[in-house]
Amino acid sequence: MAQYRRVSGSVGLITLQNPPVNALSASVRQGIVDSVKRALGDQKVKSVVICGQNGVFCGGADIREFGRQMSGPPLVPMIHDIEAANKPVVAAIEGSALGGGLELALGCHYRISHSKAKLGLPEVTLGLLPAAGGTQRLPRLIGVPAALNLITTGRHVTAAEALQLGILDHVTEHNTVDVAVKFALSVTGESLDGRRISSFSCAPLSDLDSLFEEAMLKARALQYFFFAQRAVGRWSTPSGARWDTSQPRPVRKAAVIGLGTMGRGITVALAQAGLSVVAVETHAKQLMEAKKAVPSMLKRGAVRGGTTIEPDSITYSETVQAVADVDLVIEAVFEDMALKEKVFQQLSIVCKPDTLLCTNTSSLDVDHLASQTRHPELVVGMHFFAPAHVMKLLEVVYGRRSSPAAVATAMQLGKKMGKVSVAVGNCRGFAGNRMLKRYLEQAFFLLEEGATPELVDRALEEFGFPMGVFRMSDLSGLDVGWRVRKADGLADTSLTGTSARVRQGCRYSPLGDLLCEHGRFGQKTGRGWYQYDKPGGRVAKSDPWLHNFLDEYRARHGLVPRCIDQQEVLERCLFVLINEGFQILEEGIAAGPEDIDAIYVFGYGWPRHRGGPMFYADMVGLERVVERLERYHQAHPNVPYLQPSGLLRRLVANGSPPIHKWRNVIKNRNSQL
Numbered sequence: 001m002a003q004y005r006r007v008s009g010s011v012g013l014i015t016l017q018n019p020p021v022n023a024l025s026a027s028v029r030q031g032i033v034d035s036v037k038r039a040l041g042d043q044k045v046k047s048v049v050i051c052g053q054n055g056v057f058c059g060g061a062d063i064r065e066f067g068r069q070m071s072g073p074p075l076v077p078m079i080h081d082i083e084a085a086n087k088p089v090v091a092a093i094e095g096s097a098l099g100g101g102l103e104l105a106l107g108c109h110y111r112i113s114h115s116k117a118k119l120g121l122p123e124v125t126l127g128l129l130p131a132a133g134g135t136q137r138l139p140r141l142i143g144v145p146a147a148l149n150l151i152t153t154g155r156h157v158t159a160a161e162a163l164q165l166g167i168l169d170h171v172t173e174h175n176t177v178d179v180a181v182k183f184a185l186s187v188t189g190e191s192l193d194g195r196r197i198s199s200f201s202c203a204p205l206s207d208l209d210s211l212f213e214e215a216m217l218k219a220r221a222l223q224y225f226f227f228a229q230r231a232v233g234r235w236s237t238p239s240g241a242r243w244d245t246s247q248p249r250p251v252r253k254a255a256v257i258g259l260g261t262m263g264r265g266i267t268v269a270l271a272q273a274g275l276s277v278v279a280v281e282t283h284a285k286q287l288m289e290a291k292k293a294v295p296s297m298l299k300r301g302a303v304r305g306g307t308t309i310e311p312d313s314i315t316y317s318e319t320v321q322a323v324a325d326v327d328l329v330i331e332a333v334f335e336d337m338a339l340k341e342k343v344f345q346q347l348s349i350v351c352k353p354d355t356l357l358c359t360n361t362s363s364l365d366v367d368h369l370a371s372q373t374r375h376p377e378l379v380v381g382m383h384f385f386a387p388a389h390v391m392k393l394l395e396v397v398y399g400r401r402s403s404p405a406a407v408a409t410a411m412q413l414g415k416k417m418g419k420v421s422v423a424v425g426n427c428r429g430f431a432g433n434r435m436l437k438r439y440l441e442q443a444f445f446l447l448e449e450g451a452t453p454e455l456v457d458r459a460l461e462e463f464g465f466p467m468g469v470f471r472m473s474d475l476s477g478l479d480v481g482w483r484v485r486k487a488d489g490l491a492d493t494s495l496t497g498t499s500a501r502v503r504q505g506c507r508y509s510p511l512g513d514l515l516c517e518h519g520r521f522g523q524k525t526g527r528g529w530y531q532y533d534k535p536g537g538r539v540a541k542s543d544p545w546l547h548n549f550l551d552e553y554r555a556r557h558g559l560v561p562r563c564i565d566q567q568e569v570l571e572r573c574l575f576v577l578i579n580e581g582f583q584i585l586e587e588g589i590a591a592g593p594e595d596i597d598a599i600y601v602f603g604y605g606w607p608r609h610r611g612g613p614m615f616y617a618d619m620v621g622l623e624r625v626v627e628r629l630e631r632y633h634q635a636h637p638n639v640p641y642l643q644p645s646g647l648l649r650r651l652v653a654n655g656s657p658p659i660h661k662w663r664n665v666i667k668n669r670n671s672q673l
């Protein structure tokens, strides 16, 4: 219902009353219709304010009435009558104005909001359209592009953003109803001609078709990704193991070896999944720190998720012997093969014969680690992403000898931990990091050729990544990749002349190695591709030192900088990553494009509304991807990964079938097409 009273002499105050969110039930709509009629008919009333009780304007349609026979006055004429009123009507928005609630506010002549309020048209998330005027009034008020974004995403915006967009007339920190009443008094008698949104004309746009086309593509990408997430659970391996024929083993007690950043996150994620956990760290200082850090991470998680954690579900130990009775072990020691070999040899002796042994390596050879144990069929990779208790992605890496039960167990455990688990084969970097390597290389090459970190990052962020490659590299630490390149014998900055930029016959950029030699490891040292106000600082600022360094580097190597545009950045960085994805599909490292897309959206910040790299390739058109790769390969013949992969070429030769048909072509990869 709605309460009506006259306040401040001449303002009719209508208060929506329907706990908990003043949704527009039949009786609320009836209350509004009756109150508006009263206010407009009362000569003492010169203006009207509509608000909601208990600090919430209106949560939209009453979801408790969904599926029931429609009764009471319909919303559209009700809002239209408010707009047509000859006395000013002001919406006083507190809490939320969502769906029909915002549509009601758009029917008012003025909108005043508290700074903490949220506004939006979330109908799309319920399978509806904002059909009570939202699709008509919002574009007229804020323009088609901004309205389309709100309508198609359903996102809630803050009062500050709503003010900036032009949805609100005023935002206040004070009592919103009091402010709205004062405002209503001040506009009494003013003309309402320019305040009725439905009479506004929509600003004409020359590129309206492409705008709608883009919105349609986003919708298609989101639909594709919805199904892709589900497809990854139906895993299979080239040896014929499958999700529906492989029986997972029960895992009640698990162990984590190594309590650095990753190990702590994994311990938390296991405990949150209800397992009892043995957390092992052989360095006394690190163990002591973990004993403090893990419970506070668990506490924070419990507050966020409203859950409780058994405090004694984790036991700590300084020796590997403590894992003798666990069902599964996740090794998370330093990324060093010799160290991991030793751990696996020890585990193979200490653990029960049927304990599953998992490694959290991000790129090392799972088969080699399996060969260190007595039961290589019980070894798989469980590659978590930092922070392991937050990030949704888990790559489950099966080796040559991993049993179907071992893969099924790791996949099921991942699911229990709330992860999206993707089964991938064993190769250097698995699927995600292997593709990332090509993307990073191209970003470095672009700097050599004349780009700046700012230019590259801007292009990637405008594409939709939360962070460009260089800002991301500063966040995760430049030293991580440097260590790997040193171990691989690549990071040799003593080389001069042309050999400084070539390794094993291919183009190589030593830029990352040189930065590390200057002690620039990214945020942790306060300097990287950008500068930060202090070590550990978060706000990246352009660094003149870096720009000088790049100028000198180019001059030293006789590289003439050229103008690089955003399109080249996107094509070079993304198409090479996509090409590696096709290679991975061809080799059977990932079973289907959905696996790669899930990995990239959940693990690497690929924008969901672009569906993932493989879906994006399908959208761009496979022929175009091939054509651009060939062109770039011609320009850079010493970068072999720019050469289109065999599978990509075969798909094009097959008439570029849509993504859901690629598996058929992959299956027939031995045919003579």
Ligand SMILES: CCC/C=C/C(=O)SCCNC(=O)CCNC(=O)[C@H](O)C(C)(C)COP(=O)([O-])OP(=O)([O-])OC[C@H]1O[C@@H](n2cnc3c(N)ncnc32)[C@H](O)[C@@H]1OP(=O)([O-])[O-]
Pocket: 020, 021, 023, 059, 060, 061, 062, 063, 064, 075, 096, 098, 099, 100, 101, 122, 123, 126, 128, 131, 132
């Ligand atoms: C022709 C029609 C056209 C219009 C179509 C639309 O408007 S479509 C758009 C429709 N609107 C939306 O899609 C908005 C959906 N709602 C929200 O986004 C959020 O609830 C919120 C932001 C309003 C409040 O967030 P918060 O974290 O502060 O609180 P919370 O989430 O914990 O909920 C608290 C309680 O409120 C209840 N309840 C909530 N909404 C409605 C409703 N519309 N109705 C009835 N009840 C509703 C909720 O069930 C819960 O009850 P419980 O379990 O305690 O008995």
